[in-house]
Amino acid sequence: xxxxxxxxxxxxxxxxxxxxxxxxxxxxxxxxxxxxxxxxxxxxxxxxxxxxxxxxxxxxxxxxxxxxxxxxxxxxxxxxxxxxxxxxxxxxxxxxxxxxxxxxxxxxxxxxxxxxxxxxxxxxxxxxxxxxxxxxxxxxxxxxxxxxxxxxxxxxxxxxxxxxxxxxxxxxxxxxxxxxxxxxxxxxxxxxxxxxxxxxxxxxxxxxxxxxxxxxxxxxxxxxxxxxxxxxxxxxxxxxxxxxxxxxxxxxxxxxxxxxxxxxxxxxxxxxxxxxxxxxxxxxxxxxxxxxxxxxxxxxxxxxxxxxxxxxxxxxxxxxxxxxxxxxxxxxxxxxxxxxxxxxxxxxxxxxxx
Numbered sequence: 251x252x253x254x255x256x257x258x259x260x261x262x263x264x265x266x267x268x269x270x271x272x273x274x275x276x277x278x279x280x281x282x283x284x285x286x287x288x289x290x291x292x293x294x295x296x297x298x299x300x301x302x303x304x305x306x307x308x309x310x311x312x313x314x315x316x317x318x319x320x321x322x323x324x325x326x327x328x329x330x331x332x333x334x335x336x337x338x339x340x341x342x343x344x345x346x347x348x349x350x351x352x353x354x355x356x357x358x359x360x361x362x363x364x365x366x367x368x369x370x371x372x373x374x375x376x377x378x379x380x381x382x383x384x385x386x387x388x389x390x391x392x393x394x395x396x397x398x399x400x401x402x403x404x405x406x407x408x409x410x411x412x413x414x415x416x417x418x419x420x421x422x423x424x425x426x427x428x429x430x431x432x433x434x435x436x437x438x439x440x441x442x443x444x445x446x447x448x449x450x451x452x453x454x455x456x457x458x459x460x461x462x463x464x465x466x467x468x469x470x471x472x473x474x475x476x477x478x479x480x481x482x483x484x485x486x487x488x489x490x491x492x493x494x495x496x497x498x499x500x501x502x503x504x505x506x507x508x509x510x511x512x513x514x515x516x517x518x519x520x521x522x523x524x525x526x527x528x529x530x531x532x533x534x535x536x537x538x539x540x541x542x543x544x545x546x547x548x549x550x551x552x553x554x555x556x557x558x559x560x561x562x563x564x565x566x567x568x569x570x571x572x573x574x575x576x577x578x579x580x581x582x583x584x585x586x587x588x589x590x591x592x593x594x595x596x597x598x599x600x601x602x603x604x
Contacts, residue, residue, distance in 0.1 A: 255406065258398065258583045259364070259365055259396070259399070259425075259460040260365075260366075260396045260397030260398065261366055261396070264366055264368060264444070264495065265366045265371075265394060265396060265584075267368075267462070268366070268368050268372065268375075268394075269394060270374040271372065272371075272372075272379075272465055273288055273289075274370070275375060275376065276280065276379060276389045277383040277501065278379060278383060278386065278512065279379060279383055279386065279388050279389040280388050281386075281388055281594045282367060283295045283296050283297065283355065283356075283388065283412075284296075284356070284390065285384070289334045289416045290391070290504040291381075293356065293390030293391035294390075295355060295356050295388065295390060295413075297310070297415070300564075302482060305408065306415065307415065309417060309419065310415050310416070310417060310418070310512035311415065311416050311417070311418050311421065312413060312414070313347055313350050313352040313413070313414045313415065313416055314347075314411070314413045314414075315343050315346040315347050315411075315412055316364075316410065316412070317339075317340070317342035317343045317346060317409070317410060317507075318341060318342065318407070318408055318409045318410070319335050319338045319339050319342065319408050319443050319529065320388075320409070320443055320444070320446055320447075320452065321446040321447050321550045322338060322441075322443050322446045322477075323335060323406060323408065324446070324450060325446065325450070325461065325473060325476045325477060326477060327404060327405065328461040328473065329461055329462070329473040329477060329542065331373070331477065332370055332373040332374050332377070332406070332471075332540075333373045333376060333377050333497065334377055334380070334477050334478075334479040335374065335377055335408065335477075335479075336373075336374050336375065336376065336377020336378035336380065336381055336408075336444045337378075337380055337381040337384070337479035337480065337482070338376050338377075338381075338406050338442070338479050338480045339359060339378055339381065339399070339409075339410040339413075340357055340378060340381025340382055340385060340387075340410060340412075340482065340483065341381060341419060341442070341443070341480035342410065342442075342443055342480060342507070343411065343412035344381075344385050344387065344412050344414075344482060344484050345480070345482065345483055345484070345505045345507075345561075346412075346505050346507070347412045347413075347484075348414070348483065348487045348488070348503070348505075349422065349486045349487075349503040349504060349505050349518070349562075350414075350416055350419055350421055350422055350423070350503075351416045351420050351422040351491060351503075352414035352415055352416035353414050353415055353416065353421030353488060354385050354386075354387035354412055354413075354414045354484055355387060355388065355413050355414050356387055356388040356389070356390040356399045356412075356413055356416055357378075357381075357382050357385075357387050357388070357389050357390065357410060357412050357413075358389075358390055358391050358392050358393075358410070358411045358585070359378050359389070359408065359411075360392060360393045360395070360408065360409040360410070360411075360568075361375075361392065361393070361394050361395070361407075361408050362394075362395040362396075362397055362400070362401065362406065362407045362408075362416050363395075363396060363397070363401055363405065363406045364396070364397060364398050364399070364400065364401035364402050364403050364404070364405055365398055365403050365409075366396050367403075367404065369393065371490040374406065374408065377405065377479075378392075378410075382402075384482045384483045384484075384485070385482055385485070387412070387414075387484075389516070411470065413547065418492075420495075421499060422501070422502060422503055423502075423518070424501065424502035424517075424518035424519060424520055424565070425520055426429075426498060427501045427502050427518070427519055427520055427523050427565050427591055428501070428523070428591065429522075429523060429591050429592055429593050430566065430568060430590065430591060431501055431565050431566060431567060431590070431591040432566050432567075432568050432571045432587050432589075432590060432597065433515075433527065433563055433564070433565055433566075433586055433587070433588050433589040433590065433591065434563065434564040434565075434566055434574060434575065434578070434586070434587060434588065435448065435531075435532050435559075435562075435563050435565070435585065435586055435587075435588035435589075436473060436481075436560070436561055436562040436564070436578065436583050436584070436585050437481075437487065437533060437559060437560070437561065437584035437585065437586075438480075438506070438535065438557045438559055438561030438586045439478045439479065439480065439481045439482060439491055439535075439561070440475060440476075440478045440481070440535050440537050440556055441476065441478075441537060441556060441557070442480040442481070442507070442561060443480050443507075444507050444508040444555070444556065444557065445508070445555040445556045448539055448541075448545075448547075448555055449464035449476070451545075452541050452544055452545035452547070452580065453541070453544070460472075461473035461476070461583045462483075463600055465540070467536055467537065467540050467541070468537060468540060469534055474590070475537055476537075477493060479511055479523060480560050483505075483561065483562045485581060486578055486581045486582075486583045487503065487562070488563075488583050489577060490577050490578065493573075493577060494570065497570070498567075499566055499567050499569075499570035499573075499574060500564055500565070500566055500570075500574070501565045501566060501567060502527075502564075502565035502584075503518065503562065503563070503564050503565070504517060504518045504562065504565075505561075505562055506557040506560050506561055506562060506563060507557070507594055508517075508552050509554065509555075510552075510554050510555060510556055510557055510558060511525075511527070511553055511557070511558065511560060511598055511600065512550075512553050512554045512564070512598050512600075513554065514563075514566065515563055515569070515598050516598060517598045518565065518598060519591070519596045520593075520596075521589050521595075521596065522590070522593060523593065523594060523596065523597075524588050524592050524593065524594025524595060524596060524597045524599065525589055525590075525591060525592070525594075525597070525599070526590055526591075526592045526594075526598075526599045526601065527588050527590075527598070527599070527600045528588070528589065528600075528601050529564045529600055529601060529603050530603045531586060531587065531588045531589065531603050532559055532586045532588045533559055533562060533584065533586075534558065534559045535559050536557060538552065538558055539557075540562075541568070549602070553600055560588060563588070565591060571587065575587070
């Protein structure tokens with residue numbers, strides 16, 4: 251009896267229909283730089299057509315990065331809800347990209363599953379489109395892989411790839427940071443997409459069995475708190491940088507992902523500088539003390555694993571601190587001065603509450 255690809259667990263026809271629907275959704279993210287090439291082997295983006303060079307890019311530098319969503323996908327599966335993790339996927343890459351001062355241009359995704367699930371794929375794709383709209387950047391293409399035997403039915407993995415552009419003279423690399431600079435923290439929405447292996451161990455091994463359980467300390471169902479999408483900071487950062495095209499008010503930017511403030515902020519500090527922050531200077535989402543208390547997690551471990559309420563940190567010249575805070579408030583960011591740059595050895599010191 252003949253054996254077909256469908257017999258092996260791969261239904262190319264069903265998958266192609268789902269991709270066709272996603273291709274139509276993707277057009278919502280396209281700008282004049284996108285050269286439409288449906289079902290092309292690669293995506294095309296014309297820099298001149300996008301209008302970028304009309305904004306005086308004399309020595310443009312392309313910036314690229316990649317990331318995934320991690321084990322947050324496990325929570326999405328438990329909730330049977332995958333409409334937000336696509337936003338996370340975009341956020342994890344574009345937030346890394348903008349710390350260099352770059353403007354996101356386009357994004358590509360990779361989605362892998364054991365057996366093609368149309369409803370699951372649609373939710374994932376719609377989330378990625380939404381993330382690109384929030385950035386904004388063009389969803390240029392991607393890859394959808396069916397891999398029976400690699401993933402169980404219902405399991406999925408995702409990776410994202412972002413490309414942006416920055417004028418060479420305006421690259422932000424932290425070299426201008428000086429002792430006395432202020433650190434502005436932009437509030438996170440919660441865990442974002444980091445630390446879920448520890449969070450799941452604390453929550454599901456220690457106490458909770460139902461991800462839909464209402465938790466009074468969190469103000470709602472546990473799963474809803476855990477699935478809050480990563481905040482996309484690209485529009486806010488772009489607006490701040492737009493206001494200071496000549497004066498270099500922003501001296502460094504750090505995306506606070508895996509490793510928390512302890513490991514991420516030192517990545518943008520020059521030799522001879524350290525960061526000192528006062529605990530309590532920013533709002534702490536309730537998920538963090540809840541996890542710490544339930545799992546008896548040491549304070550230092552919390553700051554090394556989680557963002558602890560700070561999704562992105564800007565190191566700014568003190569003269570510009572207040573105007574930048576006003577700009578951030580105007581574009582809807584919850585931001586606060588969370589610390590200072592001091593002399594030291596590229597480390598972060600978080601002073602405990604008095």
